[in-house]
Amino acid sequence: MRTELAVVPTARTSSANRAPERRGVRGRTTLTILGALTAAVVAVFLFTDLTGNTAFILERRLTTVATMVVVATAIAICTVLFHAITGNQILTPSVMGFDSLFVLLQTVAAITIGVRWMTATGPVLGFAIETAVMLVVTLPAARWLLLGGRRSIEVVVLIGVVAGGLFRSVGMFLQRIMDPTQFIVLQDRFFARFTGTEPALIATGAVVVALGVVWVVRHHAALDVMALGVPVATTLGVDHRRLSTAALTVVIVLVSTSTALVGPTTFLGLLVAHLAYRAAGTHRHAVTVPAATLVAVITLVGGQLVLERVLGFSGSLSIVVEFAGGLVFLLLFLRRGAR
Amino acid sequence: MISVQHVTTSYGRTVVVDDVSLTIADGGVTALVGPNGAGKSTLLKVIARLLQADAGVVTVADLDVARTAPEVLARRLAVLAQDTQVPVRLTVRDLVTFGRFPHTRGRPTAEDHALVEEAMAHLDITDLADRYLDEISGGQRQRAFIAMVFAQDTDHLLLDEPLNNLDMRHGAQLMQIVRDAADRRGTSIVLVVHDINAASVFADHIIALKDGRVVTQGPPQEVMVEDVLESVFDVPVRVVEVDGYRHAIHLSGRLARPRTG
Ligand SMILES: Nc1ncnc2c1ncn2[C@@H]1O[C@H](COP(=O)(O)OP(=O)(O)OP(=O)(O)O)[C@@H](O)[C@H]1O
Ligand SMILES: [Mg+2]
Numbered sequence: 001m002r003t004e005l006a007v008v009p010t011a012r013t014s015s016a017n018r019a020p021e022r023r024g025v026r027g028r029t030t031l032t033i034l035g036a037l038t039a040a041v042v043a044v045f046l047f048t049d050l051t052g053n054t055a056f057i058l059e060r061r062l063t064t065v066a067t068m069v070v071v072a073t074a075i076a077i078c079t080v081l082f083h084a085i086t087g088n089q090i091l092t093p094s095v096m097g098f099d100s101l102f103v104l105l106q107t108v109a110a111i112t113i114g115v116r117w118m119t120a121t122g123p124v125l126g127f128a129i130e131t132a133v134m135l136v137v138t139l140p141a142a143r144w145l146l147l148g149g150r151r152s153i154e155v156v157v158l159i160g161v162v163a164g165g166l167f168r169s170v171g172m173f174l175q176r177i178m179d180p181t182q183f184i185v186l187q188d189r190f191f192a193r194f195t196g197t198e199p200a201l202i203a204t205g206a207v208v209v210a211l212g213v214v215w216v217v218r219h220h221a222a223l224d225v226m227a228l229g230v231p232v233a234t235t236l237g238v239d240h241r242r243l244s245t246a247a248l249t250v251v252i253v254l255v256s257t258s259t260a261l262v263g264p265t266t267f268l269g270l271l272v273a274h275l276a277y278r279a280a281g282t283h284r285h286a287v288t289v290p291a292a293t294l295v296a297v298i299t300l301v302g303g304q305l306v307l308e309r310v311l312g313f314s315g316s317l318s319i320v321v322e323f324a325g326g327l328v329f330l331l332l333f334l335r336r337g338a339r
Numbered sequence: 340m341i342s343v344q345h346v347t348t349s350y351g352r353t354v355v356v357d358d359v360s361l362t363i364a365d366g367g368v369t370a371l372v373g374p375n376g377a378g379k380s381t382l383l384k385v386i387a388r389l390l391q392a393d394a395g396v397v398t399v400a401d402l403d404v405a406r407t408a409p410e411v412l413a414r415r416l417a418v419l420a421q422d423t424q425v426p427v428r429l430t431v432r433d434l435v436t437f438g439r440f441p442h443t444r445g446r447p448t449a450e451d452h453a454l455v456e457e458a459m460a461h462l463d464i465t466d467l468a469d470r471y472l473d474e475i476s477g478g479q480r481q482r483a484f485i486a487m488v489f490a491q492d493t494d495h496l497l498l499d500e501p502l503n504n505l506d507m508r509h510g511a512q513l514m515q516i517v518r519d520a521a522d523r524r525g526t527s528i529v530l531v532v533h534d535i536n537a538a539s540v541f542a543d544h545i546i547a548l549k550d551g552r553v554v555t556q557g558p559p560q561e562v563m564v565e566d567v568l569e570s571v572f573d574v575p576v577r578v579v580e581v582d583g584y585r586h587a588i589h590l591s592g593r594l595a596r597p598r599t600g
Binding site: 087088220221222224225227228229230231232234235236237238239283 | 387389409411413414417418420423425426428429433437438441444446491
């Protein structure tokens, strides 16, 4: 079947052997630099300012770094996949209110099942049940909204913002009428906090995120094609509907994981994904997913480092990150409007 | 071979392709012509499995397009849709390399890269290889998409208005590439063209569609007839022969002018 296409003035026989090497080079360079930066930031975070009970401090810091790495990976994968599924780079699962819904589910679970039962069974079983419910609720809705037909981004954003607001308000209402002792147990979950997460939950999160990583590694090339949109992906032999449903499943599970670990983060994903796209200069998921992950680790660990040890604050990292991410969101939205 | 049997397609309640049956033999150029809204793109999309028909069966190389695994079909059938856009920022070379995906599943070899470079050379876009798609002209972009389709290297090709946006030279080049693929490689090519004279000169077979039905089909000599063309396009035409090829000249411009003298 493969005979030559020869005819037509063959415009200078081209750079066939030069091309493959040049491709990929920038991606690899970016990943190397980001990797080195990540290692440096983590090392500084772990090993500087070690006074007093070294073993205790190190253990606490390691727990924080572990939480941040797991959450960074989850959020990076979610955001980049979501961009590929929806064919635009403004939406993220958090902007669409996925995190708020998960918090609402946690609240409802606490009220109906009871905090005592939840604490008795341990955080892992609770997480598993909440994630399963989250999948059952969100997957059909997200498929309808995102894969159903051609809706304009503006409408989808609007629906997402309204839904997110609704979930938050209902959640807050329920928290208000809740028994105060229950509220105290749950309180940690309503605001993003990167320190003091339960080790068993971190381990579970790490396993789930590792499965997500394996899925992305196995499908990265098909994801590149999926991101070209339904018509082109179909003609190139990728079942867009099937792959994007699978990707959405991964997204929902990972959103649940990161929310269960540290609470809702609205704009962190957007921030790190766009920094990664800028740095990587490519559409390829083999580069963008790891790049976004590394940027997220740098942002979280580096941000914590600066806040905690340079500025001497504690606990307000999520506010700073959200502020920066929110600015990115506004800029992207405005730039779209200007075009 | 492409076979379309009793295909009906509608958008909502409007039937757009109405019980169409066609057979397109292997190794030739078939031109699909007809007025705007006749259903040409819709029919092509059904063949390309981009749209599901309400009724009927389409087979390409004996594969039922509605049932065959997408990755299998992608190695037999390549498609250029009308107004293709991709939501990702890509260079021309990246785009054309995607044409190899059905064969490589994302691991292009040196041979694949060579095919990509060759397809770009044929479409005269080697110079643009590293430019981004949103930073080149409409005709250049069209050629990039056509290069991707050719890089897919399939034995069946569907091209919806490939001549769109192309200047005279690149239009002629494209027709030559299409002709060559049909003649030397035995590729079956179906394309939608509005330039009926181009169809007359380089197609082996012309199918005229109107209001979702096939109104006439045959070799160019049979379709390029004044009555036939007038009934398809609803404009008065005159057919003249130049160097043995039939050309239609439509007279509506003349009708629009006030009669003088
Ligand atoms: N997505 C859609 N939704 C509703 N109606 C549509 C859609 N796409 C096409 N149509 C209608 O279907 C009919 C056939 O459209 P189609 O695109 O197949 O025409 P065409 O022959 O390719 O025309 P053109 O020469 O303008 O490309 C038209 O009346 C058109 O208005
Ligand atoms: Mg059309």
